[in-house]
Amino acid sequence: MIPFEYRTPKNLKEVHATLKEFGTDAKLIAGGTALVIMMKQRLVRPSCLVSLRSVRGLNGIEVKDGGLSIGGLATHRAVESSSLVRRRLPMLAETYHHVATLRVRNMATVGGGLAHADPNQDPPPSLIALGASVKATSSTGSRMISLDEFFKDYYETVLNPDEIVTEVMVPKQAPNTGAAYIKFLPRTADDYATVSAAAVLTLDKSMKTIADVRIALGSVGVTPIRATEAEAVLRGQPLKTEAFAEAGEKAKQAVDPVSDFRGSAAYKTDMAAVFVRRALEKALADIRQQAKAKAAPKPAKKKAVKKGKKR
Amino acid sequence: MDVPKVAKSLPGVESVSKIDDTTYEGALTVRVGPIKLALQGKIILEEQNKSAWRAVLRAEAKDRMAAGAVNGKTLMNLKEISAGMTELLVETDVNILGKIGEFGQPIIRKKADAMLKEFVENIKKQLTGK
Numbered sequence: 001m002i003p004f005e006y007r008t009p010k011n012l013k014e015v016h017a018t019l020k021e022f023g024t025d026a027k028l029i030a031g032g033t034a035l036v037i038m039m040k041q042r043l044v045r046p047s048c049l050v051s052l053r054s055v056r057g058l059n060g061i062e063v064k065d066g067g068l069s070i071g072g073l074a075t076h077r078a079v080e081s082s083s084l085v086r087r088r089l090p091m092l093a094e095t096y097h098h099v100a101t102l103r104v105r106n107m108a109t110v111g112g113g114l115a116h117a118d119p120n121q122d123p124p125p126s127l128i129a130l131g132a133s134v135k136a137t138s139s140t141g142s143r144m145i146s147l148d149e150f151f152k153d154y155y156e157t158v159l160n161p162d163e164i165v166t167e168v169m170v171p172k173q174a175p176n177t178g179a180a181y182i183k184f185l186p187r188t189a190d191d192y193a194t195v196s197a198a199a200v201l202t203l204d205k206s207m208k209t210i211a212d213v214r215i216a217l218g219s220v221g222v223t224p225i226r227a228t229e230a231e232a233v234l235r236g237q238p239l240k241t242e243a244f245a246e247a248g249e250k251a252k253q254a255v256d257p258v259s260d261f262r263g264s265a266a267y268k269t270d271m272a273a274v275f276v277r278r279a280l281e282k283a284l285a286d287i288r289q290q291a292k293a294k295a296a297p298k299p300a301k302k303k304a305v306k307k308g309k310k311r
Numbered sequence: 312m313d314v315p316k317v318a319k320s321l322p323g324v325e326s327v328s329k330i331d332d333t334t335y336e337g338a339l340t341v342r343v344g345p346i347k348l349a350l351q352g353k354i355i356l357e358e359q360n361k362s363a364w365r366a367v368l369r370a371e372a373k374d375r376m377a378a379g380a381v382n383g384k385t386l387m388n389l390k391e392i393s394a395g396m397t398e399l400l401v402e403t404d405v406n407i408l409g410k411i412g413e414f415g416q417p418i419i420r421k422k423a424d425a426m427l428k429e430f431v432e433n434i435k436k437q438l439t440g441k
Contacts, residue, residue, distance in 0.1 A: 002376070027345065035345075038345065038346065041410045042376050042410065043345075043346045043348075043410065044345045044346055044347075045376065117344065153343075153344070154343055154344060154421065154422075155343060155344025155345060155346065156343075156344045222421055258420055258421060
């Protein structure tokens with residue numbers, strides 16, 4: 001490995017001062033699960049690594065404005081095992097559970113993962129579908145960026161070099177909302193997905209009309225992709241499962257995969273349609289299960305609590 | 312054929328200097344997110360046929376830090392379609408070797424496509440004088 005400086009600032013102010021000192025040659029390191037590999041391959045050669053490990057107070061997970069606030073330095077494992085996340089947004093806990101291996105999840109941070117901006121990652125599609133945004137903090141202040149607009153290109157985000165992802169905010173989901181994230185893994189469980197899809201579906205009070213829907217895909221382009229045209233097929237329409245397949249077909253237009261050992265571009269495009277449909281079906285099943293848990297009579301309280309957790 | 316001018320039409324090419332009649336030396340920088348490749352190498356004019364409006368360029372470049380190498384061949388052909396119309400055909404065959412190839416196939420391929428597109432646009436601009 002090529003020699004580099006290693007700094008361990010204790011707070012954000014010191015982090016920004018160090019970043020200023022080394023300029024664009026410095027790289028922030030949190031879990032290091034992506035950066036260290038790139039450094040070993042000599043693809044990235046920073047003159048200085050600014051470790052965020054000693055910075056405190058950025059790894060909390062809490063309820064904020066009815067939604068969830070996740071600290072930028074919370075690990076994937078922390079999100080996956082948080083009782084709060086599992087109770088409020090089980091789909092998000094499940095998404096983080098599906099990232100790589102336990103060893104990676106123990107190290108990788110939520111903010112670091114997003115800043116890395118690999119389109120094959122699991123959390124971005126789920127977070128986009130949930131309508132999440134990130135808080136980027138620089139020495140001059142902070143701004144909220146919708147995840148929809150966060151990813152720019154392969155490994156590129158709209159973050160400025162001096163900005164740090166300090167928080168991920170997932171808004172409160174509307175009533176009658178179900179969510180699902182599924183990934184197609186034809187090889188090994190810890191592999192990147194061939195195609196992944198996340199869907200968040202909201203029904204109106206009658207449970208017969210689709211009030212809102214958000215669909216996002218991973219591994220099928222240079223960034224995670226939101227399939228807005230596929231959403232338009234469903235939004236405001238009466239609930240019909242055939243429409244899910246139609247939305248899947250529409251999602252094909254949004255993707256632009258490359259052929260590799262996980263499948264040809266044409267195959268991945270076809271699979272994108274299939275996985276969007278399945279994600280929508282799973283999200284609908286999620287809504288129905290929640291409704292059933294709610295409607296369950298009192299004596300079945302124990303059961304209802306269990307189902308509530310699974311929601 | 313003005314090789315330096317053609318080479319500089321490729322985005323990221325920094326300097327091109329002549330070694331002899333058919334060999335040139337150049338540097339190319341490609342940036343993909345945090346990854347920055349600084350490639351240094353040679354461009355060899357393999358074939359030049361003015362009557363057929365055809366030229367073949369071969370490029371061999373290595374990253375300074377030995378993360379990998381890029382070998383490529385480009386064929387350019389101008390074909391007259393009608394009096395006011397000329398077709399420019401650019402065919403490229405690029406091999407990416409070493410770590411960058413192993414790690415970044417999808418990234419590099421997307422990037423290479425984008426670079427080639429820009430290259431053709433630049434050449435078109437030069438030829439039409441616009």
